Amino acid sequence: MKRGDEVAMTQSTEKAVFTRPHALLPVVTNYCPGCTHGIVERLVAEVIDELGVEGKTVGISPVGCSVTSYDFFGCDMIEASHGRAPAVATGVKRSLPDRIVFAYQGDGDLASIGMAETVHAATRGENITIIFINNAIYGMTGGQMAPTSLPHQVTQTSPYGRDLETAGYPIRVCELLATLDGVAYLERVSVDTPKSVRTAKKAIRHAFKNQVDGVGYSLVEVVSTCPTNWKMTPEDAFAWMRENMLTYYPLGVYKDVQAEGFANAAEAARARAEGCPIACGEGVR
């Protein structure tokens, strides 16, 4: 076989099995080696591609490691101040109701400084999608204690471990938001194995599809790692995450009004309030 034939044969059998999603721009990210932001952002981009909504999507990247993801996603992007992404998303969605609006937030952003915005966007039932990265630490500022840092977890600002007597308990966001009538869908996933990545993709897709279909407020919590600030190898970080994080933050669906047989969050809220005419939507007399 001559050299030319070899090349021709290779070309004829070439088939793309893995390409960059269109909604993810061909730029270098600023994430540390072993960080899972890259995986999750890719999943978000894949979902945007599959739903064919890149051209009508507006993403919001608030303060945190992923703040510069406005450079990574191909859709229109807004950088937001620390914790305020749900309020910014509300402003966009109320102005452009037919657009797909998502916010990509970390645990300090969503569950500490932005808890009021998180809870109120959820209880208003804003038809938006929140991707919540919970890695139990403030990554961008160098590894401080987060609202989701685990009991006795050592961080830069809990050098002797998170002391429950002085720092209190970690917040379980999905469990907390599940009590709110405005919420349509909550699921906690991880991206530490090929199987979990597939589950995470399904959840993220569901959360975006809900918005497209007008089902209501959807949040996917991705239990993640921070090898750099946890001071572990990526592999050890996954092991630590599985052993500790997933015990405190069990994976699973925390609310899914569609799976419960309702068309949207409002219908589910009415059913949940059965017997209470005020809550059922008749209102006060």
Place this chain on the structure above:
Amino acid sequence: MTRKVLMKGNEAIAEAALRAGCRHFFGYPITPQTELAAYMARKMPKLGGTYLQAESEIAAVNMLYGAAAAGVRAMTSSSSPGISLKTEGISYMAGADLPGVIVNVQRGGPGLGSIQPSQSDYFQATRAMGHGDFYLPVFAPSTVQEMADLTFTAFNVADEYRTPVVILADGMLGQMMEPVIMPEAIDPATLPPKPWATRGHEGARAHNIINSLHLDAQKLYEDNVRRFATYEQIKRDEVRVETYRTEDADIVICAFGAAARIARSAVNAARERGIKAGLLRPITLWPYPADAVKALHAKALVVVELNMGQMIEDVRLAADGAFPISFFGRCGGIIPTPDEVLDEIVRIHEAMEDEEGR
């Protein structure tokens, strides 16, 4: 429609905003601006717009940020303590070049202060509406008519220069009723498009980014230099000031907003006594009408404010030693009477005569 209607100042601002094409209002309750939000809550649903009571002033200003990024005309309003909470978001709006209108119906401070009228946020409005190197246009209405007109103008200025704009009113103007002719309403659909807005690229352009973060120092430097070039343009083209009986005035009062109403009465009373008094009333507090101050031929200036003396610093900067400048102010919600201001004019006049006679 040029019918005169009797309106409260707060409601005039709201109605003028609607007529300027504002269909998105984000509020949070606080006295004495409440009627503004209540008016929006009544009117917005009927116009297909959004009235949203946010969970906090911080959330409200960030909703404004989002709506502005989406390219619509939007507004938020509050009073002094609430404006302090909004300054973070206003700084981000300035950094991201987002247009929007922020109304401050001032009350006394610091802290929770009072709920009575005040002008104690002059420094905040003109110097420190948040962290970082920036200014924003500040309009100071003095009548209910001006509350309407300047609100309408504020939306145009905000869009033209891509900047947040502040309406600095106070509890007296907000609560008082006067006849007003409303500006002609604009259909928001006819407003010029904003190609920079994040509305979804529809595959027709590269993605737009609304952002105030620059990790590269050189880029942030260049961004600020560019913004300050716009400020120079605003200083050239947007200064507004009223001068009243200043041509031959020996004593000129500098006052804005509600204080200027009292000062005007005092000027008229002084003239009746044969004292050549006048009034210089800045309508834009930033950019400050420094040239109008410099152009005065007065022998003395009196700055009258509802605070402990804030605008007087800008008057001093503008005058640059050209005139003796004194201050007369009341704060905490106390409104001086025209007679009190007149007494001050008479006192200065007598001192001047003594000086000349010596």
